[in-house]
Amino acid sequence: MVTAIRRQRIWLDKVRQVNTEEDYGRRAPGLAGPRAIIDSFFGTTKIVRSLSQHRLLQRVGTDEHLDTIASILDDMFRIPGTKIRFGLDAIVGWIPGIGDGAAGIASFLIVFAAWRRGTPGVTLTRMVANVVLETVVGAVPVIGDIFHVIWKANRRNYRLLMRERYQPRVNKHRDWLFLLFIVLTAITVFSLPFVILIWILKTHAPFY
Numbered sequence: 001m002v003t004a005i006r007r008q009r010i011w012l013d014k015v016r017q018v019n020t021e022e023d024y025g026r027r028a029p030g031l032a033g034p035r036a037i038i039d040s041f042f043g044t045t046k047i048v049r050s051l052s053q054h055r056l057l058q059r060v061g062t063d064e065h066l067d068t069i070a071s072i073l074d075d076m077f078r079i080p081g082t083k084i085r086f087g088l089d090a091i092v093g094w095i096p097g098i099g100d101g102a103a104g105i106a107s108f109l110i111v112f113a114a115w116r117r118g119t120p121g122v123t124l125t126r127m128v129a130n131v132v133l134e135t136v137v138g139a140v141p142v143i144g145d146i147f148h149v150i151w152k153a154n155r156r157n158y159r160l161l162m163r164e165r166y167q168p169r170v171n172k173h174r175d176w177l178f179l180l181f182i183v184l185t186a187i188t189v190f191s192l193p194f195v196i197l198i199w200i201l202k203t204h205a206p207f208y
Helices: 001-024 041-061 063-073 090-091 101-118 121-138 143-151 153-166 170-202
Strands: none
Touching: 063 090, 063 101, 063 153, 090 101, 090 143, 101 121, 101 153, 121 143, 121 153, 121 170
C-alpha cells in the first residue's frame, strides 16, 4: 500500500514537470499536455526523458551557441601577423581516415538547427552543399586543408541562417544560382577526363 502511494506521488510530480514545460513553451513536439502521458509509470519516464532531450536541443540551437560552434570549427585561431583564421575543422583534417568525416558530422549541427527553424529547402540544400564540398575537397592532402581555411563552411552556413532570420526568403535566387554553379562545376569536373580521353584517341588514332 505504501509503495503504491509513493509511486502515485512520483507520477504526479512528473505530471507537474510536464505542466511546467508547457508553461515555458518548451514542451516536446507532438505532446498535447498531461493527457498525452500514458497510464503507466514507465511510459511517463520516457516522456520526461524526451522533454529533457528536447530542452537540450533548444539550448544548443540558440544563436550564441551556433555562433560558438562556427567559431570553434572555422575561425577560433589566428596566424600571428596575418588576418588568416582557422579552427578545429582544419586541424582534425590532418588525421588520416576519420578527420574530415568527423569534421563533416560536426558541421551538420548548424544545418540541423536551420532545419528545426523551418529554413527553406533551397537554403538548406545550399548549406548541405557547403558541408559536402568542404568534406570532399578536404579529403585531398594539403590542398584540402588549405581549402578548409578558405571555404569555412560552418561560418558560411551560420551567415545563411542569420540571413534567413532577419531577411527571410529574400535572397533565395542567390541560393539557386549557387546550386546551379555547383551542379555545372561537378558535371564539368566529372566529364573532363572523358573529353580528354576521347581527344587522345582521336588525335593518336592509328592510320591504316
